[in-house]
Amino acid sequence: MKKIRKEKRKKGISIAFCMAVYLFLFLPIFVVVANSFNATTSKPYLSWKGFTFDWYVKLWSNSSLLESFANTMIIALTSTLLSTIIGTLGAVGIYRYKFKGKGVINGLLYIPVVIPEIVIGIALLTIFSNTGVPRGMLTLILSHVSFCVPYVIFNVRARLSGYDSSIEEASMDLGANRVVTFFEITLPVLAPGIAGGALLAFTLSIDDVIISYFVNGQTKTYPLKVMESIKSGVSPDVNALSTLILLGTIGLVILTQSGILSGKHNKV
Amino acid sequence: MGTIVEMIGVNKRYGSNHVVKDLNLIVNEGEFLTLLGSSGCGKTTTLRMIAGFEEPTTGSIKVEGVPVEEKEPYERNVNTVFQTYALFPHKTIFDNIAYGLKMKKVPKEEIRERVLEMMDMVQLTGFEKRYPSQLSGGQKQRVAIARALINRPRVLLLDEPLGALDLKLRKQMQLELKRLQKKLNITFIYVTHDQEEALTMSDRIAIMHDGIVDQLDTPTEIYEHPATRFVATFIGETNTYDGCVTSITDGIATITLENGAVKVKCDESFSILEYATVSVRPEKMRFAKEPHEGFELVAVVKDYIYVGSVLKCIVSLPNGNGLKIERLAGQELPEIGSRIYPYWEPADAVLMHNDSYKIFKILDEIKLA
Amino acid sequence: MDGKRSKHEFRSNTLPAVVTVGPVSLLLLFLVVAPLVFVAVMSFCGTDEYYNVVYSFTAENYGKLLSVDYLKIYARSLLISFITTVLCVLIGYPFAYIIARTKSKKRQLLYMLVIIPFWTNSLIRIYGWRSFLGNSGWLVKALQFLHIIQEPVDFLYKTGTTVLGMVYCFVPFMVLPLYTAIEKLDGSLLEASSDLGAKPVRTLFEVILPLTSGGIFSGCIMVFIPCLGYFFVSNILGGGNTDMIGNLIERQFKSANNWPLGAALSIILILLTLLLVKLYQRLGGDMESLGV
Missing domain, CATH: 2.40.50.140 (Nucleic acid-binding proteins)
Known part of the structure; x- marks a missing residue:
C-alpha cells in the first residue's frame, strides 16, 4: 500500500519536527534542572562534579534568595488580587454602560499590551521618581497591576461576549437589587473568565523582568536576583529554587488545562 | 448503462467501531443513487471513502473500473458537495467556482467562460464578485454545486446538501438538482436521512442500517416491497x-x-x-x-x-x-x-x-x- | 416620553458606571497615560553636567539619535527582530499546525507542553541557554567528547546567539495565536480543496495560509515589537556585542544616566510600534487577538 507508506512517512516527519521543537523549548529548562543537582562548588558552577541534593538543603539558608522569592510571591499575589478586582469591575462596566470616553479607555487598554515592556518600565520609573514615590514594594505592585489589568479585562470581556444580560434583568425582576444581582448572578457566570484573567496576571507578574528592573529600587524580586548573579555565575541553589518553581508551574498548567479552573461545567 | 463505481467487500473500522460492514455496491453510469439511513448508519463514511477522504480498512473501490484506494482525493475524477458547503470564505464566488479549473491549469479565458456559463446554469449570474458570507443559504448551496459540477466529474457526491435549508427551499432545490443531473447526465451519489427526499429524487435507493445495505432498489420497489422489517418501518x-x-x-x-x-x-x-x-x-x-x-x-x-x-x-x-x-x-x-x-x-x-x-x-x- | 426615560437611565446608571469603570480609568490615567506623556516631555529636555534633568525645551536628544553609531544599532535591532520573527514563523507555523490538527486527546498534552516553558521565567530559561552554550558549557563538553572540536569554543556573545535567545523567548508568542487560528480552520475546506484537484502544496497556499494569515500577522506583531526591547537577552547571550534599541534605553536609565536621551529613544520605539500596529490593522488584523 503505497499511500499508507506515504502517510506514515509524513507522520514520521511531523513527529520528528515536533520533538525537535519541544527539545528546543525544554533544553535550557533541563540544563537548569540538571545543574540544581550538580555537586560542583566552584564558580561558574558549570562542570559536572556528580549528583547531589545538597543545593536543595543549602537553599533554605540563603536568606537573600528566599527573601527575593518571598517578594516575588507577595507582589504577584497582591497585584493579581488588585488587578482582578479592578479588571473585572472595569470589564463589566465597559461592557454594560454607555459613557463618554469609552472608546478612549478601550484603546488605552492595548498600550501596555503592544508597547515594548522596556518603554513601560522607563515611563513608570520617570513618573515615580519625579513624583517622589519611593521605589520599592509599592511601585513594583503598582506597576504590575498596571500591566496586568488589561489582560484581566480581555479575559473577562471574552466571557461577557457570550453573556445574556436578561438573566440579570430576571434577577432584578425577582427582587434582587444591583449589588445582590452582581454577587449572585454576574460574578458566578463570569467566574471562569475572571479565574483565567487572574491566572494570567499571576504568571505575568511572577515572570516579569523588564518592568520590575526599572521600578524596583532596592527591593529584589526573584528574577532580578537571578539577573544580578548571572554575570558572576549562578550558584546551583538558584537552580534548585527554579526547579521547585518549575514544579509549581507544571502543577498549575495541568490544573488549568484539565479544566478545573476553566469552569467547563459553567458554559454560558 | 455501464458500471461507474464499484465497491467490493468494503469495511471501515475506527478502532473497535465497525462503521461499514462488508459493503458491496454497484453504481450505474448516469443514475441518481441515494444512500439513505439515519445518522451513524455509515452512509457518509461510504461517500467519504469514494471521495478519498477516508480509506477503507479492507476491500476495494473502483471508479470507471480502476481501483482508487491508492489515489488521493485530488487525483480522483469525483467531486463532492459538502453538507456545510465548505465554500472558501476568502475567495469570491467566481474564484470559488473557478478553483477546480485553476488547479487543472485550464487557460484563463476558458475558465472565465465556463464559470459564467455555470453561474448562469445555477442562476447566480451577477454574483461573481460577492463573498460567501454575503450569500443566503440557498445561494451558497448553488455555489457549492456549481463549484463541483464545473469540473465535469464522472461522479458527483452529495453529502446531505440540502440539510441546512428550510423546507420550501429544500423542495425547490430538490427539483433543481434533479434537473441538473438529467441535463448534465452525471452520476449522482446522494446521502440523506430524509426519506421523502430520497423517494422524490432517486433512480435507486440504498437503505443503510448499521453499516449494512438492507436493500438497494428503485423507490417504488422499496416502498411496495420492503426487504426487511427495518426498510418497511424506515420508509413511510x-x-x-x-x-x-x-x-x-x-x-x-x-x-x-x-x-x-x-x-x-x-x-x-x-x-x-x-x-x-x-x-x-x-x-x-x-x-x-x-x-x-x-x-x-x-x-x-x-x-x-x-x-x-x-x-x-x-x-x-x-x-x-x-x-x-x-x-x-x-x-x-x-x-x-x-x-x-x-x-x-x-x-x-x-x-x-x-x-x-x-x-x-x-x-x-x-x-x- | 423619550427624554424622561433617558433621564431615568442616567440617574440609575451613573453610580454603577463610576464604581465599575472608575478604578480602571484612574489606573490608565496615572500609570499609563501620565508616564508616557511624561516620557514625551522629558525627551525634549536637556541635562546638566551631573546628568540631572533640566526642564527646558530642546530637540538635541533627537539630533543625537541620528548619529551613525545609533543608526547602526537601529538597523541591527530591526534586523535581529526581523530575523527572529521570520524564524519564529518558520518554526512556529508548522509546529502550531501539527499540534492544532492532532486528534483531541493528545492535543491537550501537546498544548500543555508549550504552555509550561511559556510560563517558566524567561530570564531563567535564557540563563539555561547561557549555561548550555558557554565556553565551559555542556555543548562544548559534548562536542569535545565527540571529537568534533578540540579546543573550547565560546558560542556566546555572537549575533547568532542573541537571535537564538530571542527566537527561543518568542516562539511561544507565535505558536499560541497560530494555534488558535489553525484550530478554527474548518477541516472540510481542506477536503474541498483536495476534492477540487489541489495538491497539498496548492491547498497550503490557496486555502490554509490565506485563512490563517490573521494568526500570522498577530504572531508577528507579538514577536517583532517586544523583541526590540528585550535587552536582557542580548545582555546575557550577546554580552554587549549585539546591542539593540532596548540595550540603549536601558543604559541611559541605569548606567549612563541620560534620561532625556533614553526618553527620546523610547519615543522612537513607541512611534515604531504605533506604525506597525497601524500596518497590522490595515492588513485586517484584529486588536483583540493581541491580548493572549
Whole structure:
C-alpha cells in the first residue's frame, strides 16, 4: 500500500519536527534542572562534579534568595488580587454602560499590551521618581497591576461576549437589587473568565523582568536576583529554587488545562 | 448503462467501531443513487471513502473500473458537495467556482467562460464578485454545486446538501438538482436521512442500517416491497405484525398472529411454521363492519387525525397494539368506539423473513439445560 | 416620553458606571497615560553636567539619535527582530499546525507542553541557554567528547546567539495565536480543496495560509515589537556585542544616566510600534487577538 507508506512517512516527519521543537523549548529548562543537582562548588558552577541534593538543603539558608522569592510571591499575589478586582469591575462596566470616553479607555487598554515592556518600565520609573514615590514594594505592585489589568479585562470581556444580560434583568425582576444581582448572578457566570484573567496576571507578574528592573529600587524580586548573579555565575541553589518553581508551574498548567479552573461545567 | 463505481467487500473500522460492514455496491453510469439511513448508519463514511477522504480498512473501490484506494482525493475524477458547503470564505464566488479549473491549469479565458456559463446554469449570474458570507443559504448551496459540477466529474457526491435549508427551499432545490443531473447526465451519489427526499429524487435507493445495505432498489420497489422489517418501518408509515406461517396455498400464506389469522401473498422462499413479519401500509388497510373472509382481526376505533388530504384512523387490537389506517378525507367513517374488522388484499401486504425466532431457540436451549 | 426615560437611565446608571469603570480609568490615567506623556516631555529636555534633568525645551536628544553609531544599532535591532520573527514563523507555523490538527486527546498534552516553558521565567530559561552554550558549557563538553572540536569554543556573545535567545523567548508568542487560528480552520475546506484537484502544496497556499494569515500577522506583531526591547537577552547571550534599541534605553536609565536621551529613544520605539500596529490593522488584523 503505497499511500499508507506515504502517510506514515509524513507522520514520521511531523513527529520528528515536533520533538525537535519541544527539545528546543525544554533544553535550557533541563540544563537548569540538571545543574540544581550538580555537586560542583566552584564558580561558574558549570562542570559536572556528580549528583547531589545538597543545593536543595543549602537553599533554605540563603536568606537573600528566599527573601527575593518571598517578594516575588507577595507582589504577584497582591497585584493579581488588585488587578482582578479592578479588571473585572472595569470589564463589566465597559461592557454594560454607555459613557463618554469609552472608546478612549478601550484603546488605552492595548498600550501596555503592544508597547515594548522596556518603554513601560522607563515611563513608570520617570513618573515615580519625579513624583517622589519611593521605589520599592509599592511601585513594583503598582506597576504590575498596571500591566496586568488589561489582560484581566480581555479575559473577562471574552466571557461577557457570550453573556445574556436578561438573566440579570430576571434577577432584578425577582427582587434582587444591583449589588445582590452582581454577587449572585454576574460574578458566578463570569467566574471562569475572571479565574483565567487572574491566572494570567499571576504568571505575568511572577515572570516579569523588564518592568520590575526599572521600578524596583532596592527591593529584589526573584528574577532580578537571578539577573544580578548571572554575570558572576549562578550558584546551583538558584537552580534548585527554579526547579521547585518549575514544579509549581507544571502543577498549575495541568490544573488549568484539565479544566478545573476553566469552569467547563459553567458554559454560558 | 455501464458500471461507474464499484465497491467490493468494503469495511471501515475506527478502532473497535465497525462503521461499514462488508459493503458491496454497484453504481450505474448516469443514475441518481441515494444512500439513505439515519445518522451513524455509515452512509457518509461510504461517500467519504469514494471521495478519498477516508480509506477503507479492507476491500476495494473502483471508479470507471480502476481501483482508487491508492489515489488521493485530488487525483480522483469525483467531486463532492459538502453538507456545510465548505465554500472558501476568502475567495469570491467566481474564484470559488473557478478553483477546480485553476488547479487543472485550464487557460484563463476558458475558465472565465465556463464559470459564467455555470453561474448562469445555477442562476447566480451577477454574483461573481460577492463573498460567501454575503450569500443566503440557498445561494451558497448553488455555489457549492456549481463549484463541483464545473469540473465535469464522472461522479458527483452529495453529502446531505440540502440539510441546512428550510423546507420550501429544500423542495425547490430538490427539483433543481434533479434537473441538473438529467441535463448534465452525471452520476449522482446522494446521502440523506430524509426519506421523502430520497423517494422524490432517486433512480435507486440504498437503505443503510448499521453499516449494512438492507436493500438497494428503485423507490417504488422499496416502498411496495420492503426487504426487511427495518426498510418497511424506515420508509413511510407501516403496520407490522409478527406471526407464524401456518399454511400456504396458491402463493397466498396464512399467517397466524397473536390477534388471529391473516392472509398475505408470498414467494417460494417461505415455508410452513416459519416465523415471519407482515407489513401493510396504512393506505392499503381496509376494514368492514362484518368479518372478512380469511381475516380474524377485530379492532376498536380510537381516534381520527386530520392531516390535509387524508384522515388517519387509529384503531386498537385486543392486545393493545395500535394500528394505523389511512382514508381519503370526506369518506364516511365509523364512530369512535365502534368495532371494525380490518383486512387487506393479500397482494397489498408484504411478507418478510424474521430472524428474531432465534430467540425462541435460545430460550428452548436454556429450558433444556 | 423619550427624554424622561433617558433621564431615568442616567440617574440609575451613573453610580454603577463610576464604581465599575472608575478604578480602571484612574489606573490608565496615572500609570499609563501620565508616564508616557511624561516620557514625551522629558525627551525634549536637556541635562546638566551631573546628568540631572533640566526642564527646558530642546530637540538635541533627537539630533543625537541620528548619529551613525545609533543608526547602526537601529538597523541591527530591526534586523535581529526581523530575523527572529521570520524564524519564529518558520518554526512556529508548522509546529502550531501539527499540534492544532492532532486528534483531541493528545492535543491537550501537546498544548500543555508549550504552555509550561511559556510560563517558566524567561530570564531563567535564557540563563539555561547561557549555561548550555558557554565556553565551559555542556555543548562544548559534548562536542569535545565527540571529537568534533578540540579546543573550547565560546558560542556566546555572537549575533547568532542573541537571535537564538530571542527566537527561543518568542516562539511561544507565535505558536499560541497560530494555534488558535489553525484550530478554527474548518477541516472540510481542506477536503474541498483536495476534492477540487489541489495538491497539498496548492491547498497550503490557496486555502490554509490565506485563512490563517490573521494568526500570522498577530504572531508577528507579538514577536517583532517586544523583541526590540528585550535587552536582557542580548545582555546575557550577546554580552554587549549585539546591542539593540532596548540595550540603549536601558543604559541611559541605569548606567549612563541620560534620561532625556533614553526618553527620546523610547519615543522612537513607541512611534515604531504605533506604525506597525497601524500596518497590522490595515492588513485586517484584529486588536483583540493581541491580548493572549
